[in-house]
Amino acid sequence: MAMARVPILVAVALVAAAASCSAWEPTIRMATAVDDAVAPLIHALRPLLGSSGELGSRGGVPCDSWRLGVEAYNVRDWKTVPANCEGYVGHYMLGSHFRRDSKVVIDQAIAYVDSLKLAGNGKEVWVFDIDETTLSNLPYYATHGFGARPYNATSFDAYVLEGTAPALPESKRLYYKLLKVGIKPVFITGRTEDKRAITVANLRSQGISGWMNLTLKQPGFHGSAISYKSAERKKLQDAGYVIVGNIGDQWSDLLGAPEGARTFKLPDPLYYIG
Amino acid sequence: MAMARVPILVAVALVAAAASCSAWEPTIRMATAVDDAVAPLIHALRPLLGSSGELGSRGGVPCDSWRLGVEAYNVRDWKTVPANCEGYVGHYMLGSHFRRDSKVVIDQAIAYVDSLKLAGNGKEVWVFDIDETTLSNLPYYATHGFGARPYNATSFDAYVLEGTAPALPESKRLYYKLLKVGIKPVFITGRTEDKRAITVANLRSQGISGWMNLTLKQPGFHGSAISYKSAERKKLQDAGYVIVGNIGDQWSDLLGAPEGARTFKLPDPLYYIG
Numbered sequence: 452m453a454m455a456r457v458p459i460l461v462a463v464a465l466v467a468a469a470a471s472c473s474a475w476e477p478t479i480r481m482a483t484a485v486d487d488a489v490a491p492l493i494h495a496l497r498p499l500l501g502s503s504g505e506l507g508s509r510g511g512v513p514c515d516s517w518r519l520g521v522e523a524y525n526v527r528d529w530k531t532v533p534a535n536c537e538g539y540v541g542h543y544m545l546g547s548h549f550r551r552d553s554k555v556v557i558d559q560a561i562a563y564v565d566s567l568k569l570a571g572n573g574k575e576v577w578v579f580d581i582d583e584t585t586l587s588n589l590p591y592y593a594t595h596g597f598g599a600r601p602y603n604a605t606s607f608d609a610y611v612l613e614g615t616a617p618a619l620p621e622s623k624r625l626y627y628k629l630l631k632v633g634i635k636p637v638f639i640t641g642r643t644e645d646k647r648a649i650t651v652a653n654l655r656s657q658g659i660s661g662w663m664n665l666t667l668k669q670p671g672f673h674g675s676a677i678s679y680k681s682a683e684r685k686k687l688q689d690a691g692y693v694i695v696g697n698i699g700d701q702w703s704d705l706l707g708a709p710e711g712a713r714t715f716k717l718p719d720p721l722y723y724i725g
Numbered sequence: 726m727a728m729a730r731v732p733i734l735v736a737v738a739l740v741a742a743a744a745s746c747s748a749w750e751p752t753i754r755m756a757t758a759v760d761d762a763v764a765p766l767i768h769a770l771r772p773l774l775g776s777s778g779e780l781g782s783r784g785g786v787p788c789d790s791w792r793l794g795v796e797a798y799n800v801r802d803w804k805t806v807p808a809n810c811e812g813y814v815g816h817y818m819l820g821s822h823f824r825r826d827s828k829v830v831i832d833q834a835i836a837y838v839d840s841l842k843l844a845g846n847g848k849e850v851w852v853f854d855i856d857e858t859t860l861s862n863l864p865y866y867a868t869h870g871f872g873a874r875p876y877n878a879t880s881f882d883a884y885v886l887e888g889t890a891p892a893l894p895e896s897k898r899l900y901y902k903l904l905k906v907g908i909k910p911v912f913i914t915g916r917t918e919d920k921r922a923i924t925v926a927n928l929r930s931q932g933i934s935g936w937m938n939l940t941l942k943q944p945g946f947h948g949s950a951i952s953y954k955s956a957e958r959k960k961l962q963d964a965g966y967v968i969v970g971n972i973g974d975q976w977s978d979l980l981g982a983p984e985g986a987r988t989f990k991l992p993d994p995l996y997y998i999g
Contacts (some may be wrong), residue, residue: 468840473947490733508955512829513825513829515825515826516825516826516828516829519793519796519828519829519992520826520830520833522793522795522796522797522990523796523797523798523830523990523992524990525830525833525834525989526829526833527833527989551787551789551790552789552790552793552794554790555786555787555790555793555800556794556799559794559799559800559801560799561903635747646751714798715799716797716798716799717792718943
């Protein structure tokens with residue numbers, strides 16, 4: 452009897468922990484059948500059970516509607532993920548949902564690349580953002596409240612300076628496709644110039660190389676992300692380059708002339724940059 | 726015994742019908758507790774069971790990722806809803822999910838209105854699209870494959886000419902708010918001029934009146950929706966009006982200068998207009 456009770460208690464404890472929406476399994480777990488479709492994992496910290504916390508708490512904002520509002524650029528200028536949505540965002544990011552959503556975006560981007568009649572003159576470029584577009588800071592956010600806690604520049608910078616951020620697998624697939632067809636990747640990132648060396652090392656350690664430019668924010672620049680990024684795209688265009696595509700996780704990566712011939716918005720429910 | 730079996734068989738039949746994703750209940754059903762939060766219903770045809778067909782068929786595109794791709798403007802130029810997503814879109818539109826998603830958009834719009842310092846000079850306007858923004862054609866799409874079948878101008882026009890399209894409750898809430906604070910609603914619709922009388926009658930029968938302009942597409946215009954709508958917004962601006970807001974269900978309602986000070990994209994997984 453006593454022996455039989457232990458697994459039941461463990462199961463109850465696991466269910467209770469999962470239901471609290473703040474319990475995460477800090478060890479590596481093999482991908483399940485669902486994940487296999489979009490393997491490999493981005494980050495090993497995974498929710499204890501498969502429950503995706505669909506709608507978040509009934510008491511607050513419905514978390515899936517909030518996330519849709521963010522992605523469709525209706526919800527703007529938010530500082531933190533709604534408190535009741537921390538568990539929802541965690542499950543979304545660590546489970547297969549974020550990967551599935553990202554895969555549809557990249558499938559569209561690759562279909563678009565396949566549809567292009569390329570000049571092949573070395574002037575065609577594709578603009579990439581870095582954070583949450585090429586590299587994922589999910590290992591940081593997974594232990595800092597999934598965007599539900601206020602931004603902490605000190606701890607976040609310390610994470611970036613480790614240079615261990617994993618590449619986003621779907622974005623890497625697009626990156627390789629572009630290199631293959633002769634479209635030159637260009638990075639325009641909100642990371643500052645002092646992080647050039649660690650950024651280059653991080654990208655390379657993740658198998659990403661062969662870009663044409665890596666533009667980082669210069670000391671003293673205090674404009675908006677839109678003004679910074681659109682001005683850098685303008686410089687490319689003025690130098691005779693054709694921006695055939697532009698991908699980012701923030702609308703501020705994509706808005707502001709010249710936008711590029713086609714833009715792609717990757718999902719990001721972790722933070723907002725205006 | 727024979728008496729007891731009948732309800733069981735009926736229940737089995739209902740479950741089987743719901744599982745087929747193409748069975749809808751053609752009679753009015755009272756709103757459930759979940760729906761009460763966003764009552765009233767838009768359309769009486771409702772899925773038989775509460776299952777929302779979350780991800781659509783595993784065999785095709787994941788339907789929720791496809792829908793997110795549409796809303797975030799990554800999936801463009803599509804002709805029909807993916808075949809495996811007809812059931813998913815039906816459940817999405819008829820259940821509470823579409824209403825919840827729309828409510829978040831309108832809550833943002835109303836918070837934005839509340840944040841404005843209005844001049845109160847009669848020059849502040851808000852642009853509304855009509856179809857799937859102010860009036861819902863869901864009663865038509867619910868019996869025509871929820872966008873999964875090719876567009877049929879004949880049957881769709883016949884439906885529009887009935888003049889029975891219900892108002893979208895969330896949009897109506899915004900419309901009344903604008904009237905209350907003195908921002909003038911302006912309709913710019915892709916409906917053609919020959920539908921002016923029925924459109925006016927339909928709007929009025931749904932309790933919508935007091936707009937400043939109702940602009941319909943003129944005979945002979947063959948440009949894109951973006952070029953038509955942005956040119957009409959330009960005319961407003963040139964006449965001294967300030968477009969404080971702009972709401973539509975298509976990105977082509979919102980893109981193209983002048984966009985208006987702030988844009989709002991309502992969900993629409995039924996069709997795409999470029």
